Amino acid sequence: MSVPKGAVVDDRDLVAKLARRDPAAEDWVTSRLREALERVAGAVATAEAHDEVAVSALYEILQAEERVLAGWDGRAPFLAYLTVVAARVCLHEGDRWSRLEGPLPASGERLREHLRDADIAAHVAGETDERLAGDVLRHLDGCRRCRRIVEAALAALTAQ
Ligand SMILES: [Zn+2]
Numbered sequence: 001m002s003v004p005k006g007a008v009v010d011d012r013d014l015v016a017k018l019a020r021r022d023p024a025a026e027d028w029v030t031s032r033l034r035e036a037l038e039r040v041a042g043a044v045a046t047a048e049a050h051d052e053v054a055v056s057a058l059y060e061i062l063q064a065e066e067r068v069l070a071g072w073d074g075r076a077p078f079l080a081y082l083t084v085v086a087a088r089v090c091l092h093e094g095d096r097w098s099r100l101e102g103p104l105p106a107s108g109e110r111l112r113e114h115l116r117d118a119d120i121a122a123h124v125a126g127e128t129d130e131r132l133a134g135d136v137l138r139h140l141d142g143c144r145r146c147r148r149i150v151e152a153a154l155a156a157l158t159a160q
Helices: 008-019 023-044 050-063 065-071 078-099 117-124 130-142 144-158
Strands: none
Touching (some): 008 023, 050 065, 050 078, 065 117, 117 130
Protein backbone atom coordinates (compact mmCIF):
# COMPACT_ATOMS: atom_id res chain seq x y z
CA MET A 1 0.00 0.00 0.00
CA SER A 2 1.33 3.44 -0.80
CA VAL A 3 -0.40 6.47 0.63
CA PRO A 4 1.47 9.72 0.01
CA LYS A 5 2.74 11.14 3.28
CA GLY A 6 4.30 14.38 4.42
CA ALA A 7 1.80 16.67 2.71
CA VAL A 8 0.24 17.80 5.98
CA VAL A 9 1.21 21.48 5.66
CA ASP A 10 -0.18 21.65 2.13
CA ASP A 11 -3.26 19.76 3.25
CA ARG A 12 -3.97 22.29 6.01
CA ASP A 13 -3.58 25.11 3.50
CA LEU A 14 -5.93 23.29 1.13
CA VAL A 15 -8.57 22.70 3.81
CA ALA A 16 -8.36 26.35 4.91
CA LYS A 17 -8.97 27.39 1.29
CA LEU A 18 -11.93 25.02 1.05
CA ALA A 19 -13.36 26.45 4.25
CA ARG A 20 -13.41 29.91 2.68
CA ARG A 21 -14.77 28.48 -0.58
CA ASP A 22 -11.74 29.21 -2.75
CA PRO A 23 -12.98 28.22 -6.26
CA ALA A 24 -9.65 26.74 -7.47
CA ALA A 25 -9.33 24.61 -4.33
CA GLU A 26 -12.95 23.48 -4.65
CA ASP A 27 -12.48 22.51 -8.31
CA TRP A 28 -9.32 20.60 -7.53
CA VAL A 29 -10.89 18.68 -4.66
CA THR A 30 -14.11 17.99 -6.56
CA SER A 31 -12.17 16.41 -9.41
CA ARG A 32 -10.03 14.33 -6.97
CA LEU A 33 -13.27 13.31 -5.28
CA ARG A 34 -14.83 12.31 -8.61
CA GLU A 35 -11.79 10.11 -9.34
CA ALA A 36 -11.97 8.49 -5.91
CA LEU A 37 -15.71 7.89 -6.30
CA GLU A 38 -15.22 6.35 -9.74
CA ARG A 39 -12.65 3.91 -8.33
CA VAL A 40 -14.71 3.06 -5.27
CA ALA A 41 -17.98 2.73 -7.20
CA GLY A 42 -16.20 0.47 -9.67
CA ALA A 43 -15.17 -1.77 -6.79
CA VAL A 44 -18.45 -1.85 -4.86
CA ALA A 45 -21.30 -1.43 -7.34
CA THR A 46 -22.57 -3.51 -10.25
CA ALA A 47 -21.99 -2.11 -13.74
CA GLU A 48 -25.62 -0.93 -13.99
CA ALA A 49 -25.50 0.82 -10.62
CA HIS A 50 -21.99 2.27 -11.03
CA ASP A 51 -22.85 5.72 -12.45
CA GLU A 52 -25.90 6.17 -10.25
CA VAL A 53 -23.89 5.31 -7.13
CA ALA A 54 -20.95 7.59 -8.04
CA VAL A 55 -23.23 10.55 -8.85
CA SER A 56 -25.44 10.26 -5.77
CA ALA A 57 -22.39 9.76 -3.54
CA LEU A 58 -20.80 12.93 -4.96
CA TYR A 59 -24.01 14.82 -4.29
CA GLU A 60 -24.20 13.48 -0.71
CA ILE A 61 -20.60 14.50 0.02
CA LEU A 62 -20.91 17.99 -1.46
CA GLN A 63 -24.10 18.52 0.55
CA ALA A 64 -22.19 17.63 3.71
CA GLU A 65 -19.01 19.53 2.80
CA GLU A 66 -18.69 21.46 6.04
CA ARG A 67 -19.12 18.34 8.16
CA VAL A 68 -16.65 16.46 5.97
CA LEU A 69 -14.03 19.23 6.33
CA ALA A 70 -14.58 19.43 10.09
CA GLY A 71 -14.11 15.66 10.40
CA TRP A 72 -10.54 15.66 9.05
CA ASP A 73 -8.10 15.75 11.99
CA GLY A 74 -4.76 15.97 10.18
CA ARG A 75 -3.44 12.51 11.07
CA ALA A 76 -3.98 11.07 7.60
CA PRO A 77 -3.32 12.93 4.33
CA PHE A 78 -6.48 14.82 3.34
CA LEU A 79 -6.90 12.78 0.14
CA ALA A 80 -6.70 9.50 2.08
CA TYR A 81 -9.40 10.85 4.41
CA LEU A 82 -11.51 11.97 1.45
CA THR A 83 -11.16 8.51 -0.10
CA VAL A 84 -12.46 6.93 3.12
CA VAL A 85 -15.45 9.31 3.05
CA ALA A 86 -15.99 8.38 -0.61
CA ALA A 87 -15.81 4.67 0.25
CA ARG A 88 -18.28 5.00 3.12
CA VAL A 89 -20.82 7.01 1.13
CA CYS A 90 -20.43 4.81 -1.97
CA LEU A 91 -20.98 1.64 0.03
CA HIS A 92 -24.05 3.19 1.62
CA GLU A 93 -25.43 4.29 -1.76
CA GLY A 94 -24.53 0.91 -3.27
CA ASP A 95 -26.43 -0.87 -0.48
CA ARG A 96 -29.39 1.43 -0.95
CA TRP A 97 -29.36 0.63 -4.66
CA SER A 98 -29.12 -3.15 -4.19
CA ARG A 99 -31.89 -3.01 -1.60
CA LEU A 100 -34.21 -1.99 -4.43
CA GLU A 101 -33.62 -5.47 -5.83
CA GLY A 102 -32.96 -7.57 -2.75
CA PRO A 103 -33.94 -8.03 0.91
CA LEU A 104 -33.15 -5.46 3.60
CA PRO A 105 -29.92 -6.02 5.55
CA ALA A 106 -30.17 -6.87 9.24
CA SER A 107 -31.16 -3.65 11.04
CA GLY A 108 -28.58 -4.20 13.83
CA GLU A 109 -25.87 -2.96 11.48
CA ARG A 110 -27.29 0.55 11.51
CA LEU A 111 -27.53 0.99 15.26
CA ARG A 112 -24.01 0.32 16.45
CA GLU A 113 -21.43 3.01 16.81
CA HIS A 114 -19.02 2.83 13.90
CA LEU A 115 -15.48 4.08 13.43
CA ARG A 116 -15.18 7.74 12.48
CA ASP A 117 -13.94 8.50 8.94
CA ALA A 118 -10.84 10.21 10.42
CA ASP A 119 -9.99 7.06 12.44
CA ILE A 120 -10.40 4.85 9.39
CA ALA A 121 -8.26 7.28 7.36
CA ALA A 122 -5.53 7.25 10.03
CA HIS A 123 -5.67 3.44 10.05
CA VAL A 124 -5.47 3.27 6.25
CA ALA A 125 -2.54 5.74 6.23
CA GLY A 126 -0.75 3.83 9.02
CA GLU A 127 -0.98 6.83 11.38
CA THR A 128 -2.83 5.31 14.34
CA ASP A 129 -1.14 5.13 17.74
CA GLU A 130 -0.94 1.79 19.51
CA ARG A 131 -4.07 2.20 21.64
CA LEU A 132 -6.25 3.43 18.81
CA ALA A 133 -4.87 0.76 16.48
CA GLY A 134 -6.06 -1.87 18.96
CA ASP A 135 -9.53 -0.30 19.14
CA VAL A 136 -9.73 -0.01 15.37
CA LEU A 137 -8.63 -3.61 14.80
CA ARG A 138 -11.08 -4.90 17.41
CA HIS A 139 -13.91 -2.98 15.79
CA LEU A 140 -12.94 -4.12 12.29
CA ASP A 141 -12.86 -7.69 13.54
CA GLY A 142 -16.54 -7.52 14.41
CA CYS A 143 -17.89 -5.02 11.90
CA ARG A 144 -18.35 -5.92 8.28
CA ARG A 145 -19.53 -2.40 7.38
CA CYS A 146 -16.32 -0.68 8.50
CA ARG A 147 -14.21 -3.51 7.08
CA ARG A 148 -15.77 -2.92 3.66
CA ILE A 149 -14.97 0.82 3.94
CA VAL A 150 -11.30 0.05 4.72
CA GLU A 151 -11.08 -2.43 1.83
CA ALA A 152 -12.75 -0.08 -0.66
CA ALA A 153 -10.60 2.88 0.43
CA LEU A 154 -7.39 0.84 0.21
CA ALA A 155 -8.38 -0.46 -3.22
CA ALA A 156 -9.07 3.10 -4.40
CA LEU A 157 -5.86 4.49 -2.92
CA THR A 158 -3.61 1.78 -4.35
CA ALA A 159 -5.23 2.20 -7.80
CA GLN A 160 -3.99 5.81 -7.93
ZN1 LIG B 1 -18.33 -0.36 12.18
